[in-house]
Amino acid sequence: MLEACQLCYAFPPQPPLFEDVSLRIEAGEWVGLSGNSGAGKSTLGRLLAGYDEPTAGRIRIEGERFSTKGLRPVQWLPQSPELAVNPRWQVVRVLNEAWEPPEALRRAFGIKSQWLNRPVRTLSGGELQRICVLRALAPGVRYLIADEISTMLDPITQLALWQALKAEAEKRKLGVLVISHDAALLKRLCQRRYHLENARLHAAEHHQLP
Amino acid sequence: MKAAQPRLRALACSGLAVLLLLALLSGQWWLGDLPGRMQFDARLAPPGLDHWLGTDALGRELWARTLAGLALSFRVGLLAALLGSAIALGLALLTTLSPRLDALVRLLIDTLLSVPHLILLLLIAFALGGGLQAVVIAVATTHWPGLARVLRAELLQLRAAPYIGISRALGKSQGFILLHHFLPHALPHCLVGALLLFPHAILHEAALTFLGVGLSPSQPAIGILLADAMRYLSGGYWWLGVFPGLGLLLMVLGIERIASGLRRAL
Numbered sequence: 001m002l003e004a005c006q007l008c009y010a011f012p013p014q015p016p017l018f019e020d021v022s023l024r025i026e027a028g029e030w031v032g033l034s035g036n037s038g039a040g041k042s043t044l045g046r047l048l049a050g051y052d053e054p055t056a057g058r059i060r061i062e063g064e065r066f067s068t069k070g071l072r073p074v075q076w077l078p079q080s081p082e083l084a085v086n087p088r089w090q091v092v093r094v095l096n097e098a099w100e101p102p103e104a105l106r107r108a109f110g111i112k113s114q115w116l117n118r119p120v121r122t123l124s125g126g127e128l129q130r131i132c133v134l135r136a137l138a139p140g141v142r143y144l145i146a147d148e149i150s151t152m153l154d155p156i157t158q159l160a161l162w163q164a165l166k167a168e169a170e171k172r173k174l175g176v177l178v179i180s181h182d183a184a185l186l187k188r189l190c191q192r193r194y195h196l197e198n199a200r201l202h203a204a205e206h207h208q209l210p
Numbered sequence: 211m212k213a214a215q216p217r218l219r220a221l222a223c224s225g226l227a228v229l230l231l232l233a234l235l236s237g238q239w240w241l242g243d244l245p246g247r248m249q250f251d252a253r254l255a256p257p258g259l260d261h262w263l264g265t266d267a268l269g270r271e272l273w274a275r276t277l278a279g280l281a282l283s284f285r286v287g288l289l290a291a292l293l294g295s296a297i298a299l300g301l302a303l304l305t306t307l308s309p310r311l312d313a314l315v316r317l318l319i320d321t322l323l324s325v326p327h328l329i330l331l332l333l334i335a336f337a338l339g340g341g342l343q344a345v346v347i348a349v350a351t352t353h354w355p356g357l358a359r360v361l362r363a364e365l366l367q368l369r370a371a372p373y374i375g376i377s378r379a380l381g382k383s384q385g386f387i388l389l390h391h392f393l394p395h396a397l398p399h400c401l402v403g404a405l406l407l408f409p410h411a412i413l414h415e416a417a418l419t420f421l422g423v424g425l426s427p428s429q430p431a432i433g434i435l436l437a438d439a440m441r442y443l444s445g446g447y448w449w450l451g452v453f454p455g456l457g458l459l460l461m462v463l464g465i466e467r468i469a470s471g472l473r474r475a476l
Binding site: 049050051068069070072075076078080083084085086088097098134136138 | 269294371372373375376377379380381382390391394
């Protein structure tokens with residue numbers, strides 16, 4: 001269980017971005033997070049993945065702090081895949097940065113083998129996003145923070161990406177926090193949903209997957 | 211085609227540089243002892259068919275001395291530029307490891323930049339007793355801060371790039387990130403920086419030698435030739451100063467052009 005207790009975060013001279021935010025993601029659970037631009041959704045995601053330290057509060061996995069050394073059990077997937085890969089590398093090098101995904105999984109994510117030996121900059125955003133998602137699924141990863149990962153994709157690519165991720169997450173009991181503006185998407189994907197507004201986290205109505 | 215042109219130009223420039231390098235390095239072999247050979251019946255002869263660029267007060271051929279001087283300058287420039295950029299690259303990479311190291315390196319850079327570097331150069335060359343080694347060390351240790359500052363800024367910007375943080379989250383070590391993310395990014399900048407350092411190093415070698423704390427007077431360095439020329443300038447022996455100076459100018463400008471071509475291409 002990934003657990004955040006009474007998190008508070010502020011960019012120093014400003015008033016706190018959010019206060020007293022508590023959130024729980026069980027293994028295998030999909031949780032949705034929405035909120036207006038600037039509400040602090042991405043910052044909350046980065047805190048959960050250990051990229052930044054909260055001003056107050058604590059984050060625990062199975063009741064313990066997680067080390068920021070080595071492969072982190074919580075992985076953050078940012079919105080722009082172009083910034084998430086070294087532009088000088090080849091696709092295969094990016095994909096295998098943490099582990100070597102089996103071919104079946106590569107196929108499930110729609111990654112073609114002819115992409116592998118191409119430079120990263122020759123891939124489109126959607127293609128690159130699939131590489132980034134698969135890269136983050138290394139063995140040992142238990143939670144994913146998907147920060148608007150499908151916002152810039154066309155509907156068909158979006159669907160394919162979520163289906164592949166859903167299948168793999170179910171198989172491995174990954175907990176996923178989906179951050180998005182798209183209420184319909186969150187409703188479809190997530191059992192529980194939260195809304196970040198006025199520096200507080202509000203629970204949206206419980207909604208089971210059809 | 212248009213996009214390929216800067217690269218093509220850089221390639222041509224680099225080819226030219228290699229040719230120049232070979233000519234200068236092989237010069238020592240085919241010039242033999244000509245730069246030092248004295249002809250007492252042809253002292254201070256003006257440029258002409260017998261003596262292409264004229265001779266100096268001891269009857270030595272000026273064209274041979276100028277070429278040998280350029281070869282020597284080239285060697286000094288190459289060594290100093292390599293050493294200087296290696297220091298700059300090493301320190302710039304260190305800054306990525308921790309904020310404390312970064313502050314230390316920044317302090318070092320600011321300190322060195324705040325001292326007029328010709329004075330520091332003179333001091334170091336003098337303290338090391340002159341000679342080729344002293345000149346190379348003096349030029350390298352005074353000329354890395356500019357390049358280090360540029361490299362540090364580049365890497366600082368890179369450090370904030372999401373893919374560096376992601377690499378760390380994927381369990382990659384500091385060493386891996388340094389070697390596979392930071393170093394390949396810094397190397398092209400470093401190469402251009404080294405090439406831009408090169409003409410500086412050559413000019414400073416000449417200056418140090420001219421002022422008497424550089425290479426030994428027995429070596430036909432450009433600085434020695436120019437210092438020698440000063441003594442005879444009032445006698446109207448203009449060729450003693452003009453040709454070595456012109457040679458130095460051409461070499462420095464040539465390398466500068468190669469460096470700017472390369473910078474555009476990269």
